[in-house]
Amino acid sequence: xxxxxxxxxxxxxxxxxxxxxxxxxxxxxxxxxxxxxxxxxxxxxxxxxxxxxxxxxxxxxxxxxxxxxxxxxxxxxxxxxxxxxxxxxxxxxxxxxxxxxxxxxxxxxxxxxxxxxxxxxxxxxxxxxxxxxxxxxxxxxxxxxxxxxxxxxxxxxxxxxxxxxxxxxxxxxxxxxxxxxxxxxxxxxxxxxxxxxxxxxxxxxxxxxxxxxxxxxxxxxxxxxxxxxxxxxxxxxxxxxxxxxxxxxxxxxxxxxxxxxxxxxxxxxxxxxxxxxxxxxxxxxxxxxxxxxxx
Amino acid sequence: xxxxxxxxxxxxxxxxxxxxxxxxxxxxxxxxxxxxxxxxxxxxxxxxxxxxxxxxxxxxxxxxxxxxxxxxxxxxxxxxxxxxxxxxxxxxxxxxxxxxxxxxxxxxxxxxxxxxxxxxxxxxxxxxxxxxxxxxxxxxxxxxxxxxxxxxxxxxxxxxxxxxxxxxxxxxxxxxxxxxxxxxxxxxxxxxxxxxxxxxxxxxxxxxxxxxxxxxxxxxxxxxxxxxxxxxxxxxxxxxxxxxxxxxxxxxxxxxxxxxxxxxxxxxxxxxxxxxxxxxxxxxxxxxxxxxxxxxxxxxxxxxxxxxxxxxxxxxxxxxxxxxxxxxxxxxxxxxxxxxxxxxxxxxxxxxxxxxxx
Numbered sequence: 001x002x003x004x005x006x007x008x009x010x011x012x013x014x015x016x017x018x019x020x021x022x023x024x025x026x027x028x029x030x031x032x033x034x035x036x037x038x039x040x041x042x043x044x045x046x047x048x049x050x051x052x053x054x055x056x057x058x059x060x061x062x063x064x065x066x067x068x069x070x071x072x073x074x075x076x077x078x079x080x081x082x083x084x085x086x087x088x089x090x091x092x093x094x095x096x097x098x099x100x101x102x103x104x105x106x107x108x109x110x111x112x113x114x115x116x117x118x119x120x121x122x123x124x125x126x127x128x129x130x131x132x133x134x135x136x137x138x139x140x141x142x143x144x145x146x147x148x149x150x151x152x153x154x155x156x157x158x159x160x161x162x163x164x165x166x167x168x169x170x171x172x173x174x175x176x177x178x179x180x181x182x183x184x185x186x187x188x189x190x191x192x193x194x195x196x197x198x199x200x201x202x203x204x205x206x207x208x209x210x211x212x213x214x215x216x217x218x219x220x221x222x223x224x225x226x227x228x229x230x231x232x233x234x235x236x237x238x239x240x241x242x243x244x245x246x247x248x249x250x251x252x253x254x255x256x257x258x259x260x261x262x263x264x265x266x267x268x269x270x271x272x273x274x275x276x277x278x279x280x281x282x283x284x285x286x287x288x289x290x291x292x293x294x295x
Numbered sequence: 296x297x298x299x300x301x302x303x304x305x306x307x308x309x310x311x312x313x314x315x316x317x318x319x320x321x322x323x324x325x326x327x328x329x330x331x332x333x334x335x336x337x338x339x340x341x342x343x344x345x346x347x348x349x350x351x352x353x354x355x356x357x358x359x360x361x362x363x364x365x366x367x368x369x370x371x372x373x374x375x376x377x378x379x380x381x382x383x384x385x386x387x388x389x390x391x392x393x394x395x396x397x398x399x400x401x402x403x404x405x406x407x408x409x410x411x412x413x414x415x416x417x418x419x420x421x422x423x424x425x426x427x428x429x430x431x432x433x434x435x436x437x438x439x440x441x442x443x444x445x446x447x448x449x450x451x452x453x454x455x456x457x458x459x460x461x462x463x464x465x466x467x468x469x470x471x472x473x474x475x476x477x478x479x480x481x482x483x484x485x486x487x488x489x490x491x492x493x494x495x496x497x498x499x500x501x502x503x504x505x506x507x508x509x510x511x512x513x514x515x516x517x518x519x520x521x522x523x524x525x526x527x528x529x530x531x532x533x534x535x536x537x538x539x540x541x542x543x544x545x546x547x548x549x550x551x552x553x554x555x556x557x558x559x560x561x562x563x564x565x566x567x568x569x570x571x572x573x574x575x576x577x578x579x580x581x582x583x584x585x586x587x588x589x590x591x592x593x594x595x596x597x598x599x600x601x602x603x604x605x606x607x608x609x610x611x612x613x614x615x616x617x618x619x620x621x622x623x624x625x626x627x628x629x630x631x632x633x634x635x636x637x638x639x640x641x642x643x644x645x646x647x648x649x650x651x652x653x
Contacts, residue, residue, distance in 0.1 A: 105624060206451075206452045216445070266445060292299065
């Protein structure tokens with residue numbers, strides 16, 4: 001018998017890394033920046049968080065370190081795209097490749113070590129899961145109800161107009177990229193500190209890319225990101241349950257499910273944005289374009 | 296203070312100078328990294344960039360250069376065409392894996408038949424497999440507007456699991472004593488991809504890579520399709536008014552790069568790797584992206600960049616043996632190289648001028 005409550009708790013845990021990373025990327029994209037380096041920032045956070053948690057013995061210190069490390073490596077992307085005006089797609093890819101390599105390099109001595117135990121939060125649900133759920137309304141409020149959020153959206157929608165109004169386009173974007181890095185770092189650390197409980201090379205296994213797809217799925221809204229993360233979490237848990245139940249399908253095929261589900265969801269939502277007259281594409285107007293003021 | 300002034304045209308001199316600067320900067324930054332990690336930086340740099348070609352064990356490592364460079368150059372040639380048009384196939388790794396599987400499937404189905412037709416049929420099947428895997432993101436983008444970046448990347452993870460399934464299931468060697476992995480094609484003469492000239496490392500993949508470089512040069516500088524691709528990349532709206540259909544370009548670019556990657560996968564499976572395993576993808580598809588950029592999306596540049604990155608692979612392995620440097624060092628090096636290149640690229644598009652006082 002499958003207990004629905006325990007399945008929901010597993011779903012929450014499976015969705016949390018993606019939720020953090022996608023919320024961060026949502027803010028970055030609303031500021032008009034496409035950072036494809038989410039996977040690299042997540043793996044950096046996974047390693048830095050695990051290392052800090054192991055050294056200090058405190059998982060919370062680990063998450064703090066993961067946020068700092070994620071933001072720090074995101075600054076490489078910020079420097080490339082905002083100061084040196086490099087192509088965002090290529091720079092994001094570079095960040096992912098570099099982050100994966102760097103984490104593999106510095107993670108070698110930590111292989112095989114177990115993470116320190118973590119105190120569960122209210123309702124025996126992990127504190128970080130709670131934090132993720134709280135971040136959803138916070139990000140929504142910031143984007144839609146705060147003055148800073150309005151300016152950030154303005155920068156993302158039309159950077160020339162925002163610049164003409166006197167807003168510092170690059171500074172706002174750099175801040176958003178830093179926030180995105182910190183969130184991705186925490187998401188990655190959740191995998192190493194709270195889910196897998198150890199460090200293994202390449203352990204984020206495409207979660208960063210799934211987060212990027214979920215931002216598209218969300219139509220660039222915070223509640224949409226939550227829905228997408230839960231959908232993904234549901235597919236992951238279902239797939240693991242089917243494996244455990246010994247269903248006569250090879251494990252390798254079952255484990256494709258999250259990736260295939262992401263593609264299907266991406267296709268459905270893109271088709272709606274493309275063909276539905278009402279829905280329209282909600283992508284920020286200046287997404288992926290660099291800004292350079294001539295004067 | 297200084298300010299950046301956009302150039303009317305990208306600077307040709309800086310186009311050539313920036314990749315060289317990036318390599319130099321990577322060596323310096325890499326040396327610093329090694330020093331921090333407690334290795335002798337000069338010895339490490341020499342082991343990675345010099346010893347594979349001219350060191351004491353160069354006789355063994357030199358042929359490896361072509362073995363590693365061939366897949367990189369073949370894949371990067373295909374990718375560069377799409378990148379020129381702003382079509383981002385970043386799932387070449389997946390197309391490489393699928394091409395290896397479909398190509399090997401022909402050999403495993405034909406086993407133990409002998410015949411001149413088997414190897415060409417495998418190459419064709421590999422190209423078709425990679426092409427089909429690349430056409431998935433192309434069609435999903437054309438029909439539904441789904442991002443080809445995300446779909447092609449997701450399909451890498453799917454392809455890795457297909458490879459694992461094949462190695463443990465349908466393609467497992469029936470005479471392999473239960474070990475995962477297919478029959479070894481190196482021991483099946485009609486299907487193997489051997490060294491053509493002893494001591495050079497050159498197999499059919501090297502021939503294909505050279506042909507690909509020539510084909511891409513012809514396409515991009517002598518053929519109307521290449522002109523359309525360049526136009527679509529530089530001025531998408533103008534290209535549309537001139538009658539270039541973006542859908543056609545998406546299908547062409549993703550299909551072409553998929554086919555090239557698929558062939559590269561087949562040459563690897565039939566040659567150096569020998570068999571289908573769950574570790575079929577070794578990252579050539581991602582490194583090829585760096586090769587394409589470092590080579591300025593130009594055939595000659597890709598040739599040189601492919602050889603350089605092949606050198607880092609071999610040098611990295613050598614450094615692992617002699618200096619106990621971790622295997623991931625090469626990955627970090629390659630990532631840094633792309634970072635520096637993208638950063639220095641500023642100089643090709645902008646001029647640095649003194650800010651005039653108000």
